[in-house]
Amino acid sequence: MNAAGPTAERVYDAIKAHLLEGRVKPGARLDPAQLADRLHSSVTPVRAALNILVGEGLVQTGTGEGFHLPLIDEPALKDLYAWNADILTIALRAGTGAFPEAKSVEIAQHPWMRPAALFAAIARRSPNLEHARAMAGLNDRLQAVRVAEQAVLPEPAAELDRLDGLLLAENTAPLRSELLRYHRRRIGSAAAILRQLYRMPDANLG
Known part of the structure; x- marks a missing residue:
């Protein structure tokens, strides 16, 4: 190099x-x-x-x-949440076998990183590599939003614990239902999440 x-x-x-x-x-x-x-x-x-x-x-x-x-405005954020849910639903239906690297969900260092690790594990289970690529892009686009979620949604850690447990147990049908609830909750709170995102202080780079 x-x-x-x-x-x-x-x-x-x-x-x-x-x-x-x-x-x-x-x-x-x-x-x-x-x-x-x-x-x-x-x-x-x-x-x-x-x-x-x-x-x-x-x-x-x-x-x-x-x-x-x-x-980003409220309709655009709701679309991103809905698209994230759609990709996960498709990947769950297409996937077979054990979830790859499921334990990576448990070792994410920051709360806002947990959904990205969990959703990436679900997408990688699908034999269609485009699901993993689409999820990687969505994880990046939603990452800052997930930082804002921490200050808006009550008990996000408990919610993610439930998803983690279903993922690690490979309970696909309950996991799909819980993921839908997860995204509906955020779609319903999109306006409040955006307000928090826009009021977060800028920090210097470096």
Whole structure:
């Protein structure tokens, strides 16, 4: 790997982690020069990282607009929750055998990371690799929202404990029902979750 490789990878990882932790408000502008200064990097790998994140749907850009986080409104958030539920339902119906890496659900370090680990395990059980790819993208797009959920929804840990137990026991039918309740609860609370997301303080990168 050449000298530019590790720098570009470090910059990409740092910016993506910053965004996924909900540390930048939707709609906020991402200035490459400021990010480069905070990350002790040149502007070139920062721009490269931001363009990759555009391709992943986490950042937007346009002629004369620069880079910024996508704005999200209540209907769009409800659609994301519904699409997440649809992918999980399809993957559960298609899947066979044991859930792969189910124990990874138990060792996620942060509460907002638990749904991503759980849903990835469900999607990987499906023989259709597109289910896992779709879930990976949805997990990234919903990660900052899940940080906001922690301050809005009562007892999210207990809810995830129930899902974890059903997953580890491989009780597919009850798991599917519990997942539907999980997503309906969030769809019903979408407005409050968005208010929390937009009021979360911005944190400096670096």
